[in-house]
Amino acid sequence: xxxPIVLTVNGAAVRVMPGTTVAxxxxxxxxxxxxxxxxxxxxxxxxxxxxxxxxVTIDGVPHQRSCQVLCTPRMQVATS
Amino acid sequence: MSSGWDVVIIGAxxxxxxxxxxxxxxxxxxxxxxxxGVGSGATAAGMGHIVVMDDSPAQLALTRWSQVLWRDLxxxxxxxxxxxxxxxxxxATDEEDLAEVRRKQRGYAAAGVAxxxxxxxxxxxxxxxxxxxxxxALLVPSDGIVYPPCAAEHxxxxxxxxxxxxxxxxxxxxxxxxxxxxxxxxxxxxxxxxNACGAEATELMPELPIRKRRGHLVITDRYPGFVHxxxxxxxxxxxxxxxxxxxxAFNVQPRQTGQLLIGSSREYGAEDATINYPLxxxxxxxxxxxxxxxxxxxxxxxxxGFRAATPDKLPLIGPWPDDDSLILATGHEGLGITTSLATGxxxxxALTGEKPVIVPEPYLPAxxxxxxxxTEVLRA
Numbered sequence: 317x318x319x320p321i322v323l324t325v326n327g328a329a330v331r332v333m334p335g336t337t338v339a340x341x342x343x344x345x346x347x348x349x350x351x352x353x354x355x356x357x358x359x360x361x362x363x364x365x366x367x368x369x370x371x372v373t374i375d376g377v378p379h380q381r382s383c384q385v386l387c388t389p390r391m392q393v394a395t396s
Numbered sequence: 397m398s399s400g401w402d403v404v405i406i407g408a409x410x411x412x413x414x415x416x417x418x419x420x421x422x423x424x425x426x427x428x429x430x431x432x433g434v435g436s437g438a439t440a441a442g443m444g445h446i447v448v449m450d451d452s453p454a455q456l457a458l459t460r461w462s463q464v465l466w467r468d469l470x471x472x473x474x475x476x477x478x479x480x481x482x483x484x485x486x487x488a489t490d491e492e493d494l495a496e497v498r499r500k501q502r503g504y505a506a507a508g509v510a511x512x513x514x515x516x517x518x519x520x521x522x523x524x525x526x527x528x529x530x531x532x533a534l535l536v537p538s539d540g541i542v543y544p545p546c547a548a549e550h551x552x553x554x555x556x557x558x559x560x561x562x563x564x565x566x567x568x569x570x571x572x573x574x575x576x577x578x579x580x581x582x583x584x585x586x587x588x589x590x591n592a593c594g595a596e597a598t599e600l601m602p603e604l605p606i607r608k609r610r611g612h613l614v615i616t617d618r619y620p621g622f623v624h625x626x627x628x629x630x631x632x633x634x635x636x637x638x639x640x641x642x643x644x645a646f647n648v649q650p651r652q653t654g655q656l657l658i659g660s661s662r663e664y665g666a667e668d669a670t671i672n673y674p675l676x677x678x679x680x681x682x683x684x685x686x687x688x689x690x691x692x693x694x695x696x697x698x699x700x701g702f703r704a705a706t707p708d709k710l711p712l713i714g715p716w717p718d719d720d721s722l723i724l725a726t727g728h729e730g731l732g733i734t735t736s737l738a739t740g741x742x743x744x745x746a747l748t749g750e751k752p753v754i755v756p757e758p759y760l761p762a763x764x765x766x767x768x769x770x771t772e773v774l775r776a
Contacts, residue, residue, distance in 0.1 A: 353618075353653050368696070371617075379617045379694050 323391040338382035338393055339363065339370045349382060351396045372396075401427045401586040403723075403747060404576050406568050406600070409439040410544050410733055411725050412592035413551035414740030419590075420558035422748050427584065428560060429576070431567040434552050435545035438594045438732060441701020443613065443649055443657050444547075445626055446540035446734050447484055450503045454710055454758030458735050460507050461754050465737035466540055472554075476546040478652040484539040485514070485523065485625040486632075487646070487686065488531040493630045497534045504536065511536050523623055525687050541626060541649060544733045551740075571600050574721040588747055590723045591716075595702035597726040604712065605764045606727050609705040610666040612676050613659050617694045620654030622687075629686065632660070642672075644679040646686045656693065658683050660730075662703075669700050703729045706764075711735065713742045713759040723747065724761045 320331045325345035332341050339360045342349055348357040350371045360370035365384045373394040374380040382393070403419050405412045408430035419426040430436070446466045450456045470479045488494045497513055504511050512535040514522060519533045552562060567579040571591065576584040591597050595608045629646040647660040661679045666672065676698065684691050704727050706712060712727035725743050728735055742759065745752040 378619065 321387050321389050323387050323389065323393060325393045326395060332387050334387075336387050338372065338374060338380075338385045338387055338391070341387050342370075342372060342382055342393060342395060347395050349395055401425050401584060403427070403588040403590060404429065404571075404584050404586040405590040405592055405725075406430070406571060406576065407437075407590075407592035407594065407596075407726075408434040408548070408552065408562065409437050409592065409594055410435065410548040410551070410736040411594070411728065411739050412590070413548045413555065414736040415590050415592055415725050415743045416555035416560045416740075417551045417558070418740035418744035419747065420555045420560035422744055424744075424747065426555065426560040427563055427586070428552065428555070429563040429566060429568060429578075429584075431565055431579075433565055434562070435548035437596070438701050438703065439544045439548050441611075441613070441699060442544055442730075442733055443647070443659060444478075444542045444544045444733050445484070445647075445649060446542060447626070447731070448504065448507070448509050448536060448539060449731060449734075450500060450507075451709055452758075455731075456503065456507050457754045458711075458738050458759065459731060460509060462735045462738040463509075463538060463540070465741075466542070466734075467538070469737065470540070473542070473547060473550055476543065477550055478543040478546070479540060480542075480652055481538065481540045482650065483535055483537040483625045485519070485627050486534040486536070487519070487526070487627055487629050488533055489629070489631075490531050494531050496630055497532060500534055509536065509538060523625065523627065525622055525689055526627070527686055527688060530686075535625070539626060541651070542733065543651075547733075568600065572719050572722065587721065588723055589721050590725050590743060592725040594726055594728070594732065595704040597704060597712075597724070601716075601722075603718075604724070604726070604761075605707055606712070607664055607705045608667055609703040609729065610661075610663040610672075610700050611659065611703060611730075612661045612671065612679055612698060612700050613657055614676070614680065614695045614698045615651075616656045616658070616690075617696050618654035619656065619693055622654075622656060622689075622693070623648060623650050626650070627686065629682075642675055644675065644682050646682045648683055648687060648690075656690070658690070658695075664705075666700075671698060671700060704732070705729045708763075711739065711759055712761040712764070713739050714746050714756055714761055717762050717765045 358369045361367040370382045372382045402424040405428045448459045514533045570577040632645040642663045649657040706727040712724040716722040
């Protein structure tokens with residue numbers, strides 16, 4: 317039986333099932349992803365790694381495409 | 397209106413739009429024409445580094461004047477033009493470079509440009525991401541950064557306010573003796589024609605001593621604070637001077653958005669816009685030598701552009717002796733953004749007979765007039 321994973325999005329704990337993308341976890345946390353140069357909020361658009369709108373910082377590494385990364389336990393996700 | 401213009405400027409890059417503003421400001425009936433609209437050629441491809449360069453006294457005079465003009469313009473530029481007086485750090489790797497730093501400093505001082513020599517420790521403090529153990533650097537605080545397409549748009553807008561007209565995009569197929577012929581069959585009659593077509597200038601005037609010199613640039617995602625100044629290796633000058641081989645030099649620029657522009661490369665004989673991957677790789681490796689952590693950053697785009705190179709490294713600004721109506725404003729190689737503002741003033745001065753702030757002779761196209769080869773000019 318699969319056990320849920322707990323990670324944090326902007327410091328708040330989020331519980332997801334294994335195989336969940338970081339993009340999904342960010343949406344579950346009620347957050348958007350990157351912020352444009354002019355300060356507009358952005359969210360996942362294509363969901364397949366092309367549009368780069370879903371970028372977030374994962375464990376301190378900026379500009380990761382959240383739709384292309386699966387959640388792992390204790391992962392720390394930050395949106396801008 | 398169709399009965400004639402005082403001046404038709406071909407090319408709406410930063411040089412053409414600067415010429416338009418200066419001509420319109422002097423009351424000349426001015427038209428600008430470009431097949432692709434404002435700021436679409438090398439203006440959009442270049443880095444936008446406003447830099448004082450000292451290869452020759454003439455280059456120093458032109459770039460210094462231009463730098464002052466940019467600083468005066470800065471307050472009027474819209475935020476999209478992203479002007480910032482970041483300063484340039486000419487990075488020295490060894491003692492030989494440091495001697496060059498001190499030579500450079502004396503030359504700049506003589507031209508009224510204040511600079512500061514940074515030793516190895518001061519350089520590491522100013523730019524912590526730089527490789528440790530570099531010898532030092534020359535800081536030129538008055539150098540700047542701009543986003544050229546938006547600056548060109550601003551110049552054109554100001555020119556329009558003064559009465560200049562941007563014509564419908566249309567390719568020019570011939571321009572001489574006061575007549576500009578368009579691809580759509582149209583014809584413009586004018587007292588003067590300004591060829592401000594950059595590296596494409598030879599399409600209308602094959603006799604011009606201009607060669608395309610291709611360059612590559614890479615832009616990264618946003619990493620604010622990674623570097624703080626425009627960083628250029630002193631060897632850049634050696635790279636820029638080599639006229640026979642392809643070359644790369646370390647040249648990294650922080651954009652206001654936090655993005656980094658990574659350059660630079662120089663190639664002759666490459667006439668299309670494709671990427672030369674081995675050269676691009678050498679360019680990025682050169683950047684990694686100076687900024688090791690740059691390998692962790694994400695690049696998002698790369699592209700090429702064409703510099704208009706002349707045999708003597710100086711632009712062609714002024715009348716073309718074979719045709720009374722023709723004025724040139726091209727051949728700026730890698731300094732077109734910097735020297736665009738001074739070019740506009742020199743062109744307007746040539747048209748009105750006024751005396752420009754600097755002596756125009758070193759840039760006059762007459763030095764390449766018929767019968768004189770480039771080698772002879774260089775020897776003269």
